[in-house]
Amino acid sequence: MKQEQWVSLLGLANRARKLISGEELVIKEIRNGKAKLVLLALDASSNTEKKIFDKCAYYKVPIKRVENRSILGQAIGKEERVAVAVLDNGFAQKLQTLLD
Template sequence: MNHKFFNYLGLAMRAGKLVTGDETVLKAVRSGNAKLVIMATDASGNMQKKYRDKCGSYQVPLLEFGSRAELGSSIGKDERVLLAVTDEGFARMLQTCQAK
């Protein structure tokens, strides 16, 4: 488990640089506000296909990382399947951290 990654997610949430939920994340991707989309590894097959396609066509990086429970607890919420990072700095930190 990558504690740094989840800590950074919590920081991004407190800074107001995260949006969650299917419709909100989709809106952020379409508007260009999403700098990174994080999807739980246990998301449904339909959800995975939808966001791989959307992020691919809008050229938004997509990370599949952590379970629903891990993503939710790291931001102080119930289970979350989708998160969009709306800040370039946080997006870069999370991608770098996840790659290690």
């Protein structure tokens, strides 16, 4: 049940154009200070994982892990996505609560 909640909230954030997906774009938004929360798939490559964790740590962006890239992609109606950045405080806070 919990999974459905965050998945539908992520879909909502996507329709509201409050998130960005794809590794490079996510890193760019972290750098710009626009990312409020980063969701990273557990099946991300170790290279991608390190890059995103390091960026998030440096820019103090919270990061949450989600089961896999398929779920992440499905949630936003796209093909598989390894990383998604939430650009809105409200959505970010609610997602963090659901993913805790």
